[in-house]
Structure formats: C-alpha cells, structure tokens
Amino acid sequence: MGTKRQITEYLDIDLEKELWCCNRCGHELISARENYKKGCRVYVRKDPNTIYNSPLKGPFSFAPDPTWAMLVEFYCPGCGVMVENEMLPPGHPVTHDIELDIDKLKEKYLSSETDKPARK
C-alpha cells in the first residue's frame, strides 16, 4: 500500500503504477489518467422500481421515470463493490468526475519525506 492514495471510498490510485485500483480488493481498474468508470463493470438499471419499489404506479410515483433518467451503476470487476452510480437521462454521457493532476499528485506524495500512508 506504500504508494497508494485513497481518493474515494472505493478507489485508490497507485502512484507508481499510475493506476486506479479498488480500495476493497486491490483490483487494478485502469490508468489513473483515464476515467475510472471505463475500468468498471457497468449496469443500467432500467427499472427504477428494483430500488425504489413505489407503492404508487403510473407516471407520478416514488420512483424516477425511466424515460427521463436511469441509474447507471459502476462495479469493481474484482469484488462487485459499487464504486459509484449516476442518475442520467437515457444516452447522456457518463461524467468524468475525478480527473486528478497525476504529475502533481506524484510530486506531492512520492517525492516527499513526509509521505503519509494511504488512509483506510
């Protein structure tokens, strides 16, 4: 873990390898310079009632209207933890939500004598 920084609840960056990794199982997802979501398994939850189970049915209920937005879920291919999800209109591009300055990050943590171990 010496060169890993925990960036989100479920994602580390291995600074030496420049890779996004699962914080739970260590699975290497994709280059840290890419959108980590491209390294995940992706599932489109077309029926929102599988999460929200609205007692009302019809156009107005306690579940989002799937013609307006669907949950897109991103799982670690190694352990199946849900790394992130997005509520997106059908076909809307997935968000590149975290784009770190990897060179600065390496400079900050690899070259410093005060390098702190990644937090778990």
Added chain:
Amino acid sequence: MRPDPKKLLEWIKPSPPTKEERECMKLLQPGDYEIYTEKLNNFLLESKEIFIKLGVSSMLRSGDVVTGIYTPTGDMVAAWCGTYLHAVVGQLPIKYVAETWLNEPTVGCKDGDIFYCSDPLYGGIHNCDQIVVMPVFNDGELIAWTNAAVHQPETGACEPGGMPLTAKTRHDEGMLLSPIKIGENFRLREDLVEMCVNLMSRAPRMQAIDMRARLSAADRLRQRIVSLAQEKGNDFVKGLFRRIVIEAEEGTRRRIKEWNDGTYRAVTFIDIVGEKHRLVRNYLTLHKKGDQLIWDFTGTSPETDSPQHAMPHALAANIAIHLMSYSFNDLPVSAGVLAPMEFIVPDGCMFNPHYEAAQSNSAPSCHGGMTLGTICMSKLMFDSPQRELVASATGNTGVGVLVSGTNQWGVPISDFLAFGLNTEGHGARTDMDGVDAFGFSHCPTGRAPDVEDIENEFQFFNLAAKLSRDSGGFGKYRGGSGTEVIYAVNYVDYALYNSHVKGSKVRNCIGLFGGYPPPTLPGIEVKHTNIWEKMRRGDKDIPTGAMQLITERTIQGDYEISSIFKKTHVLENGDLWVVFSGGGGGYGDVLERDAGMVMDDLRKELISHWTVENVYHVAYDHETLEVDEGKTKQLRHKERGNRISRGMTWDEFEKEWSKLRPDEEILEYYGSWPDGRKTRDIIRM
C-alpha cells in the same frame, strides 16, 4: 445605473484592504481579535432573536433569516446564519448604495438613514427576498453597515406567494425594489411603507410587520456597533473588521492549497420549466489549482420563458452555503472565504439570463447547483484532512408550498408552509447517516415551526406529520429522511394552494460514492372527503401518514396523483393534500451497510421490509427483527457476484447506451443534446 451582472459577481469578493485599514489592524492587541470577534457574534445572535420574535411570516419565524455586519465598503465581516446566501448577497446592495447614492446630492447617506431593496438585478436573490440596510455612523464617520434579510412570501405577483410558475418575465413578479432610501432619522417613512403594503394586498399585515422586524434587527445591530466604537474607537473597529476578512481569506487559501490539484465534475437534472414537466441540465466543472477554486457552470441549460433562473451572483451565493457550512465552517462567515473563488457562468444560461427574464424561482433554481457544489467539493476533500466534512447532497427539493386566501381569523394571508421547507433530509457522510428532517437547504439552522402556531396562523388542520418512509437515499450510510405532512382545509370554505417543488420525474439530489439518490416525490390531493365525519365518529382508521393514506384509502374522496408542483388552484373545506420534503443522498454501497443499522431503520419505520430484503440484502426474522448474520453474508456475496455477471464492459455499455435519447418533448428547453448549449433566442414581452 443598473449594475452589470459581472460587477455584481465580482462584488461578492472582498475589496483589497486600504492602507488605513492596515494601520488600524495594528491597534489590535493579543486576544482582541478573539474577544471582539465573539462579541460581534453575540451582537448578531441578539439581533437575530429580535428579528424572529418581531416578525410574523413563517420563514421569518422559522429562523430562515440573516443579520449581518459589513465594512464601510460593503465587504461582509460577520453574519448570523441563518441563510448564508443572504449574508453573501447582502454585500451587493450596500456596495451599490455606497457607489451610487452616497455622494448623490438628491439621495445621500447620513446617520439614521434606512435603505430597502429586493431586486436581483441590484444584487438581491429574487423578488421575495427583502433586505433592509443601515449605515453605521459614529462621531460623524461611516464605520460599517448592518442588514437584515428574509424572504417575504407575497410580492403582488401574478400568482399568490411571490414565486409564480406562470411568470414569463420580471413584469409578472410584483414588487421589485432597487435600493431606495425608505427611512430617515431611524424611522421608516410611512408613505413608502404604505406603498409596499398596498402592493401586497393579498397579505398586507405580513408586509407591514415584517418590514419593521427587519428594521428592528438591523438597528439593534447598528446600536451595538456604535457602542463598541464608542468604547474602543472607530479605528479599532475598522481594524477588527478588516482582520476578520483577511483571516478568513488566508485560512481558506491555506486549506485549498492542501487539497489535490485536479478537475472535478458533476451533473444533475431538474424536471420543471415554468408550469411544464421538462428536462434541464445543471453542469459543474470545478478546477482546483494551487490555492484557488474555479467554478465553471458551462454546459448548464439555456434560459427559458419561465421563472426558473438565477443571476450569477445568486448562484455563487448558493454555492457559498456549502462552503460556509461544510468546507470552511470553522472560519469566520465573511467575504474572505470567497476571495479565492472564480465563477464562470456563460451568458444566456439559466444562471445568467437576460435582465428581462423572470427570476422569482431563483432560489429553487439553484438547488441543482447546490447539489453539484456539495458533490464536487466532497470528491475534492475526501483525500484531505477535511474528510470528515465529506457528504452527499442535501435533499435540495426546496419545499416551496404556499397557501393563500383568508385565514380562520378573517385575515388575508399568503405564506409558505415552512414545516416541509425546514425538514429536508441531510446528505449521508463518510461515517454517519444524514440527519433526518435536518432543516432547510438554504438555511442549516432553520427549524420547522410549531404545529399549533401553524394551525393558528393558517386555515387548515394538520392531520399527520412524520418522517417519510424510504425517503432517504439508500447506502452504506443513509441519506437523512424527509417528511410527509397531510393537511386539510379547515375553518374556511376554501384556500388557494400552489407548489413549486421539483422532483416528480427525477430528483436533482444525488448520492455519493455508490450511495443512491433519494426517491422522487409525487403530488397527492384528495378532494370531497369525509374526513370531518370520520373524525366526529372517532374512526380508528384515519391515516397517520401519506403511505397509509394512498394505500389503504380509508378516507373517501377523489384521489388525484399527479406532479408535486402545482400552479395556484382552489382547495375546498375538507380537501386534503400532502406535502413531502425530500430526503438526502446516500453514501457508499448499500451492501456495506451494517445489518444492525438496517434493522434500526426498519424499527423506526424509516424503511420498508421490501427495502431490507431487496436493496440491503439482509436476512432476518420478520417477527423478532433479529439479523441472520450468516445468511446475510451469503446474500450479499451472491449479489456482488450478480453485479459482476450482469455488468457490461465499458465498450459494451457505450455501444448500447449511446443509441438512447430522451423524447424530444421533454427536451424542449434543454438546449442542444447532450451538452445543453443555447439553441434559440427567447422573445419576452
């Protein structure tokens, strides 16, 4: 004369310290900063209490207010929050008055003057938010300004309640005051008060009382600052004020500098435009570089012919709610916090519309922006010493529901139902659930008003009020639950009701790191009921919540399930309606939620049995509610495997997903698909 929007946006940041102020700062001895900063906070607390005790409208009484102290040039020094957005924009009318009227011979500014304003084009939020401003003079020198601001729930607009969904331009929104001198010699001018009261003929009593409440709060603050200056000297006060602003700026820059450089993005969607269900997008790209944050809202949908707009400075002030209540909550509530911020808000987007645009729904229009701010800041702060301040989004529904007509005492009213407004769910955090019914998205300290008070003031009966089941976003930590209230028109033949709540099709609140967004919110009304008959009989099956109301239907009547937003319409005596406040976003993977916490939620009726089994995958005894740890572990292991099996690779997903697109009808106001660029001009009459 009207200030340029770019200038207003720039005015939210502090002006550079003058040479005189730097000299004055040297007067502070060790300990003075700490002692007198606290003293200012006590002044603010006192003025807030006066404000709340003297006012009458519901948001005022709920504490959704601000009182603030500003430098002679208008920079925010300290504020009681309350509503952080009002504290931030409070600077702008002051800067306008200082720049425009101070040396204008027909206006001028002297001790005892009182200025008043409400127009967003001059630095306000929207037509409803009325601000009183007073100069503070001591020994003939202008040493400060004070203000007091709160939403006034009637503006004389084309619909009751000041926030008409049908407004097409600013000319439909009622009173919009550029900063005017409304009083002299510490007294309001009764001719100008009468003008305002007359414009608010749907609720004249509220306007007359609340104007005086604002003035009383600002004037008490003024008196306290004068006393301080008489005790310590004007130069000491000026030095103290500037030191506070500088401390806040330096603290903010130090903290930002520690965080990881990079770019953070988030997107959210809103489902109403005017009185139609239509899709619009809010998009934020947050750049963190060195000790600076750059907030770029490029990609946000264009302006429309609706009232769902906000000025750039109003958007920035709404973002400041997160900054001042989370990221920099331990620093002074002062303009210094905003010094390292730059805001990019493209011309023609819904956050930077033409000056003729209606903006009466400005505050609720910023809820998407507020969600984006919280999400991007949380992603930025996770790998930092501020991890404990990471959170998913607050409900951000903006439970703006308004009742007007004549109350049980024969008094005309037009006012918010502040219970739902002040009981949204908080976002879940890295180590705890969101607070249930925490408060108002614009005001972390707001409190729901007392039910007896509400029934006294209005013309309805509170049949039920409770936390709403399954309303907080599910996750390792659950979003705070929202509430549900059932009201029945009482005492009078009819009441008028309107709602500008969002989220019947899609919520603009989202989760964090795998936590789910909270559910959508339908509109529920039951007309021509037998509620009074059932109550007279003492029936035991009268519902105690909205779910029971709609599933068991023990009350006879015409059930209408529709959108939660409603333009003004009539409800008759005995008609019921439900108000939901939105739950907060969830945090983390549901499969990591402690099974014992899941059972606690079930016992408190915050979630359903279905949710325990199908979302959290917990095995338990339905009678004793004891968890079967072994079986739960198996169920969750199985579900993780199912996820891997059903999940697609990125390329497979992209191939399928990119073929989809929402119906053209709901994209009417979205702008270009999918990037939300302006595609047409709006012609306003």
